[in-house]
Amino acid sequence: MIEKTVGIKDIARLAGVSTGTVDRVLHNRGKVSEEARQKVLIILEKIDYKPNFIARNLGSNKKHRIAALIPNSEVDEYWYQCQKGINQAAIDWEHFNVVIEPYLFDLHEKATFDRAANEILKAKPDGILIAPLFQDKAVPVFEMFTNAGIPFVLFNTEIQNASPLSFIGQNSFHSGRLAAELLHLNFSERNDSSTFAVVHVDEDLGNSTHLIEKEKGFREYFKEINKYDIITSSVGSPQATDFNNRLHALFDHDLKGVFVSTSKAYEVALFMDTFKKKRIRLVGYDLLSKNLFYLKRGMIDFLIHQNPKRQAFQGISTLANYLIFNREAKEKNLFPLEVITRENLSSYLNSDTF
Amino acid sequence: MIEKTVGIKDIARLAGVSTGTVDRVLHNRGKVSEEARQKVLIILEKIDYKPNFIARNLGSNKKHRIAALIPNSEVDEYWYQCQKGINQAAIDWEHFNVVIEPYLFDLHEKATFDRAANEILKAKPDGILIAPLFQDKAVPVFEMFTNAGIPFVLFNTEIQNASPLSFIGQNSFHSGRLAAELLHLNFSERNDSSTFAVVHVDEDLGNSTHLIEKEKGFREYFKEINKYDIITSSVGSPQATDFNNRLHALFDHDLKGVFVSTSKAYEVALFMDTFKKKRIRLVGYDLLSKNLFYLKRGMIDFLIHQNPKRQAFQGISTLANYLIFNREAKEKNLFPLEVITRENLSSYLNSDTF
DNA sequence: TTGAAAGCGCTAACAT
């Protein structure tokens, strides 16, 4: 019943060396004779030694610095949520001497991403959390950090061939399938053929493989049913003069439902409202207040929640757990695809589970 | 830039007392003259002292014992998930010297709940996590623990007038509303009047206020629409001989949809399958394998996920945070009402976020 | 290369 916790002292005694030496082999700090090393290793083999990370954290009075390379949140509600997740993580981990240093970039200026990344490199943090929005810019940055030997975690946007400590986000393909199902729900009993659309708003498709994936999933779902026409439309920026025209062209089809692949579903809802379009099914992403406005009015039917707050929180936690508790991270930490309707919305807004 | 962390030593020096005295006033251990106490308190006023909980945990070589009063999980898939959440929490907190002691009771034998509760009292743990399934049995047990001065956290089932450190679970009323919305989804465009049913399977309604709440929410949703008939049926235990008869009676109505208020939706699906009933909408709770079986086949349309694993995990974490980091818990920690469909199911099964 | 020893910030037993 009495759990004797075996510590570094016991190992030292059993191996006939000092605790200093044990510590050195434990951490491969070198400056240990092969002979002493073996003596220690043999004991370690025999004994189930579990380091006390609490004591380690206290002993080494080390600050763990984690840099966060994320979009400036003042302009954007989505990234503001992410910022909140990071703030929460900062509080949760402060007892462990971790400090989080934000490096913000401008969503609309790729150059600022590079610049921030380079500043991080100079600052030499112990770990980095990255929202790699610009695929093309991101890849060389990863290489930079890898060469510097700094572990980094990616979230929100999955990038191929980066090998981060962990990726945190959602499976875009399944997300597209889910969107399709949600549009399809109300039509499962009908027999008339119909047209559904996937709309990409304000995105550089060539640089956004995750949107392509969403579309693929969306189309695959309907392909299995083999009864509906699916059309795609990239309508560009809502600021652009031809934005409405493009949507008008889209709505010339007899659409039964629209899937907006980004968080901009409210732009389509606004369009439909403005031009008195017949109410059709609309599915989009994220709990932005403009989206919620239309969700509550029934003009948006479902939102898929990407949970930026929790993603960011998990990102920091993953790094902290790695740095402090030696916990290996999962290669991919895929979040559930959360379906938001009018009736469960408040339960999401009020809950604060991470 | 140099953050001087102020510690107990600094306070002692500034107050002109010893660290021992500071420690005593910090913890109200008594044996301190009023004069010394004041000297320390004055300094504490001036200084923003944040205790280092890591050091505290290490210094006091204290084991934090948390008892878990939960149903035996060997019989029940739902409670097995809960057990997994507890196991995960045990791993996460073991570095802090917390040990979790499970006290299991039998779902079907109220007496075992009492017995286990009394054993816990004898064991005098530092905190208790409780799944208070039997409202009547639970109340006196709470009193017992309160008198013993042991903080307890409730989860899964909300009990009125208990004042736990925290309740963790879902809002049953909103849950019922959500269920109604999910049933209603497919009918929003129709004009024919229809009947929907709420079915309570195998539950002691008088003892289950949360089921009543669910039904209330369910009915309120439809009341606002004022177009549908809602009927209720308590069909008793699936083992009982009249179970099928009761369901037959229910299905004599021209039902458009059924809401099962518990995790037993699969029993209704089985019934419908067995007796070749026309396929109607079916909404229930929880990711039990039998439910998933019917969900995948499209015989259950939606499941509302109560996330027992995360609830239990959070329960332990809440207690541990309270005991170790002095973190006050939220009175109610209400989880989001998660909607599970065929297409997002796998994302839930594969994710392991807590 | 090694061991001894002084921390890390706090607790708790033990004198006084």
Next chain:
DNA sequence: ATGTTAGCGCTTTCAA
């Protein structure tokens, strides 16, 4: 009632 001191388990400096 108070101060002193020896831990907690590990890190890290410093002499040797």
